[in-house]
Amino acid sequence: MNVLVTGGSGYIGSHTCIQLLSAGHTPIVVDNLCNSNSLVLNRIEQVAGTRPLFLKGDIRDRAFLDSIFATHDIDSVIHFAGLKAVGESVALPLKYYDNNVSGTLNLVSAMDRAEVKSLIFSSSATVYGDPASVPIREDFPTSATNPYGRSKLMVEECLRDFQQANPDWSITLLRYFNPVGAHESGLLGEDPQGTPNNLLPFVAQVAVGRREKLGVFGNDYNTPDGTGVRDYIHVVDLADGHLAALDKMTHQPGTHIFNLGTGQGNSVLEMVHAFEAAAKRSIPYEIKPRRAGDIAECYADPAYAEAQLGWKAIRDLQTMVEDTWRWQSKNPHGYC
Ligand code: NAD
Numbered sequence: 001m002n003v004l005v006t007g008g009s010g011y012i013g014s015h016t017c018i019q020l021l022s023a024g025h026t027p028i029v030v031d032n033l034c035n036s037n038s039l040v041l042n043r044i045e046q047v048a049g050t051r052p053l054f055l056k057g058d059i060r061d062r063a064f065l066d067s068i069f070a071t072h073d074i075d076s077v078i079h080f081a082g083l084k085a086v087g088e089s090v091a092l093p094l095k096y097y098d099n100n101v102s103g104t105l106n107l108v109s110a111m112d113r114a115e116v117k118s119l120i121f122s123s124s125a126t127v128y129g130d131p132a133s134v135p136i137r138e139d140f141p142t143s144a145t146n147p148y149g150r151s152k153l154m155v156e157e158c159l160r161d162f163q164q165a166n167p168d169w170s171i172t173l174l175r176y177f178n179p180v181g182a183h184e185s186g187l188l189g190e191d192p193q194g195t196p197n198n199l200l201p202f203v204a205q206v207a208v209g210r211r212e213k214l215g216v217f218g219n220d221y222n223t224p225d226g227t228g229v230r231d232y233i234h235v236v237d238l239a240d241g242h243l244a245a246l247d248k249m250t251h252q253p254g255t256h257i258f259n260l261g262t263g264q265g266n267s268v269l270e271m272v273h274a275f276e277a278a279a280k281r282s283i284p285y286e287i288k289p290r291r292a293g294d295i296a297e298c299y300a301d302p303a304y305a306e307a308q309l310g311w312k313a314i315r316d317l318q319t320m321v322e323d324t325w326r327w328q329s330k331n332p333h334g335y336c
């Protein structure tokens with residue numbers, strides 16, 4: 001299939017492009033490079049042997065999108081483009097609503113004009129808010145605690161309404177748990193700008209000597225060791241979840257919702273110790289107060305995705321941290 005991949009030079013998008021190419025699909029990458037580097041395209045080519053077509057531009061630009069759909073015969077769209085920093089979204093909510101919500105509406109309108117009726121959207125486990133219990137199923141109630149999360153929830157709701165009004169469309173909402181890891185080649189990985197917000201990139205930067213020590217946000221949660229528990233999923237497994245959705249859902253009209261997680265919860269300290277073993281060095285850390293908005297435990301019930309998509313995550317925690325370390329140690333300053 002010819003697949004338009006918005007945000008295709010970003011962390012998850014670039015790994016998905018490699019998996020698409022390996023499976024014989026043709027990704028066309030659209031990205032404005034606001035949070036990625038065009039060098040990623042060289043790395044994709046090095047790994048996959050083919051360089052995807054790259055179109056630099058913004059998904060909020062109507063004429064740009066119309067020209068893409070007029071020029072290329074697109075079968076389906078995987079929509080990763082978006083902003084994802086929770087703290088920044090609290091300070092600059094309009095920036096998030098404009099980029100994530102207006103951007104998506106503009107994309108769907110352009111698809112509608114071009115009669116491209118299959119969309120896969122990057123949603124997040126953040127739409128479950130503070131869940132009443134774990135593991136989390138797709139039918140659990142949704143809520144948002146910050147503008148980033150609200151932008152994901154708003155888009156989910158807009159897309160459901162749109163699909164109901166246009167029953168021949170296929171819209172798949174993929175709710176990611178915590179993506180980590182890197183391509184096994186060590187050529188692609190996560191390259192956060194500034195101080196990393198997420199745990200594993202921070203740990204990796206401590207291991208490589210870019211940061212002195214990790215702050216562990218709270219050790220008084222009601223969890224086995226008191227630190228927060230999350231469902232960490234290897235980015236290549238996550239990418240494969242998109243391919244499964246593309247294969248199984250493109251020609252199935254409806255709104256389809258899937259958790260993409262492993263079903264396994266790991267604590268902050270378990271992650272630190274696993275990383276220490278992979279990097280063969282100690283990760284200094286200190287216990288800090290809880291981070292505002294954090295929850296104790298969050299992990300998926302992945303059974304519905306497995307039943308419907310025939311997909312499940314297969315890479316274990318050791319692979320996640322070893323691949324992260326390979327990427328970070330080979331590229332201590334990311335793509336540069
Ligand atoms: P990323 O920042 O690495 O990739 C997003 C890409 O989108 C970047 O390359 C950026 O330049 C591009 N982009 C942003 N706004 C754009 C616009 N208006 N026009 C064109 N390109 C634009 O992030 P990621 O981790 O790869 O995340 C991909 C998607 O998955 C995002 O929508 C994110 O919200 C969602 N998500 C990510 C996580 C996570 O932990 N990484 C978890 C849940 C959901």
Ligand code: UD1
Nearest residue numbers: 086124126197198199202215216217228229230268293294
């Ligand atoms: C964060 C976002 C969430 C987003 C998700 C995936 C917040 C409040 N939430 O969630 O909206 O969907 O990333 O991108 O930012 N931790 C530390 N020290 C650190 C960093 C993290 O102890 O320096 C802890 C956290 O308290 C948490 C765990 O590590 O218990 C994972 O944190 P993180 O990687 O930020 O992911 P989430 O909190 O799940």
